[in-house]
Amino acid sequence: MLNSKIKYSQFIKSEAKRLGFLSCGIAKAGFLEEEAPRLEKWLNESRHGKMQYMENHFDKRLDPTLLVDGAKSVISLLLNYYPTHKQVSDSYKISKYAYGQDYHFVIKSKLKELLYSVNENIGEVNGRAFVDSAPVLDKAWAARSGLGWIGKNSNLLSKQVGSFFFIAELIVDIELEYDLPVTDHCGSCTACIDACPTQAIVQPYIVDGSKCISYFTIELKDNLPQELKGSFNDWAFGCDVCQDVCPWNRFSKPHSEPLFSPNPDLLSMTKKDWEEITGDTFSKVFKNSAVKRTKFEGLKRNINFLKE
Template sequence: MAAQELGFSQIGVTGVNLTEAEPGLEAWLAAGFHGSMNYMASHGLKRARPAELVPGTVSVINVRMDYLPGNVQNLSAETAWQALEEAQQGVVSVYARGRDYHKVLRSRLQKLQERMAALLGPFGHRVFTDSAPVMEAELAVRSGQGWRGKNTLVLQKDAGSFFFLGELFVDMALPFSEPVTDHCGTCTACLDVCPTQAIVAPYKLDARRCISYLTIEHAGPIPEEFRAPIGNRIYGCDDCQWACPWNKFAKRSPLPDFEARAPLVEPELAGLLAWDEPTFLRMTEGSAIRRIGHSRWLRNVALAAGNALAERSKLSTAQTESLIDALRRWQDHADPVVQEQVAWSLKQGA
């Protein structure tokens, strides 16, 4: 009851023995699939050993929290595909359109711990949500939150995959939850739809090809082979989720934290290119987007603008001119990555 009151959709418990997951983690790192996320390699097998990360940990309480915004009425797979065809607009991954989930989950997990302590007495604990070397998906699956989909995300029969995960490491023994079975069957929708073929095999993701990685984690120039496939996606990518049949059961979040901010729902690329750094910081205050910084944001938006100019038949003359003028503003940007991206994008409109 307390978990539901705090906005969590499900709660489960598992142990700290993730030995069976270690070979897969080692193979993924050895293949270089983590790209420039060097922290993953530096942490190594610590990710699979919760008791090493937080000595004394005996159980892990796992939660999931639905995040589809409640204030966007026409949000669906159909409208998501349509948005990708609107060349003059940018598309922001749904999870990033509201408040930064790190802040929301951490504070609510801490409140859950406080309620537990009021009933059970003080106990050792530590809260996590995508913020430390924790195998979140593995822990979630073991605690019955769902199964690992072929796109490597956790899937739930009643909720799809549009949810966040969080963990509460505790130093007391708790009864474990029962895991659920895999229900992907022969479906390959997520593999088939990925614009950059980042899902190189069922249950295996090469982050170096993933649009979420390229637009968020990757700091340098985006490789040219991926530029056209990225289209108008300017922060993250939801394609493998919208393609998943289980996401027809995805739930809206009751929390106002995850309501979509209007400037991020159907943003015009030319308007986004008008954001200087102070404007960017103001418009992304409290958002996960802010952490990539203004330069990387410009790189992403400029890339989408270049893709739009390459398909100028989808644009009006006024839209074309507006994008070109907006790009020219950043031709001499201090960051060479932005300079190169702007030059490439302007060339698409030549």
Template sequence: MDIDKRTLFIKQISKQLGFDYCGIAQATPLPEEARKLEAWLNKGMHGQMRYMENHFDLRVDPTKLVPGAKSVITLLYNYYPAQKQKPDVPQIAKYAYGNDYHEVIREKLNGLLAQIREKIGTVNGRGFVDSAPVLERAWAVKSGLGWVGKNGNLIHKQSGSFFFIATLITDLELQADAPFAKDYCGTCTRCIDACPTNAILPDKVIDASRCISYFTIELKEMLFPDEMQGKFDNWLFGCDVCQDVCPWNRFSKPHNEPAFNPIPEILNLSSSEWEAMTEEQFRRIFKYSPLKRAKYKGILRNLKFISTDKPTAPL
């Protein structure tokens, strides 16, 4: 099978597995991204996410992750939900409405690699889903799938930004796609203006240590900084404000993945019902959910903060 047929086969199989888009880039070091990442880390914008400091060389060179790597395959998987939460209930980021995406997409990546090996032969490759030192958005741009918006998210011109990004690094030589060369954000600053905690800075720099998602998911301390009081906009787990206001997301369409259909409690639970939930109930209801990352104590912490986050009505 020649390089063009191999490339076409992989893109066809990825579509059959449910991936919405597939792009391919040559596996080379990322010197520009390395400089940006180093500067970002030096400014402490990763907060207490110390794991971001680890394996720096692996993040910026795919050949160190997969010896002999020749191609980086980037795949986008839609998670935009057909059903949404009511605005008066504690808010959950849309990516966490259903089952844990790591498990769902990892299985599909393994299936893709298995079919590649069955059709083409011995291939060395590793799949990654937001759980390894891979600069997914950089590879998505290099493989022609979109541009990085001012909010730090990858934006696809036809479909917006509500996508999971998966990466398959392989020693298989494939036909690379042309990098995405334009930035279609223009002069729009809706995401910057709407961010409740001013985490979105100029030049596409995100101060993750100020992001609501960082506080409600990544931060393990039981108290939030006083300066964040009144700024969480009822977000219990994660935050979608910068995506919800993005004009490009008017093109978002509901996903077709049953595993991402909303857990009923996420759509319906009020603040008082969240407060009444026991740890046993939490573990049972959210056994397969991304919410388990914050754990029961973390959810209670977040709930307490947003419950006292609202200004008291005057007498």
């Protein structure tokens, strides 16, 4: 039985590599005891702002066996999105994860192929794929499976590749060989805390989501708070500051996923281009992009807030 667990795990990891994933780790499915009180406290302190959906499915967020019948293993996967080329300096900025096609679709198809391959080679396995669209604490599971540690900016960090990657999961009903967590390597560094333009990292390892530029520019549908005018550092969609300053991201290497390559027009857009953007240009430049989450009106709102 042990040999088959090792064999199956090795097969899954080699398939993940073939599909272009950066790394793959496996943890035993079960209730996340340490995360439960942290999540409850975070919600009680309204750190989620107006993201009401964060209050839903509390039990499912902490226990994958409530998402997949008979779940035994959580397979966590990382997919690199660090770009080769960046936007021009005189530009309103968008998070690097949104340069190319919407990651939900790109990763979901890879996960479906991985699950198909598992069924073809291991036998009938019941499982579900998750990409940031269901109540799964992906960073907690990735940390449990040894893919990195959760840093002071609350992102998953890896000594080998930094943090510019997506996290996804396959939750399956077979027992596998489980990986061990790695130790925290943030040390005494406070670069992310010191650099956050809106002081959203209220203390090491705790981010107040309701103060984050990503929250304001993507999630918040109301008017942007006037008291924060001038503190967004030209970020029009998302924010990468706490990742850009993290010393571990000096190990980031450009991705090799063609679907994450940006529309060339995006990289050359200046502030003037952003300010004059039309609905047609928005649809063309951000076709199949995660930027569509904020819609054209939302992006215009963000740009107007930055330029006034």
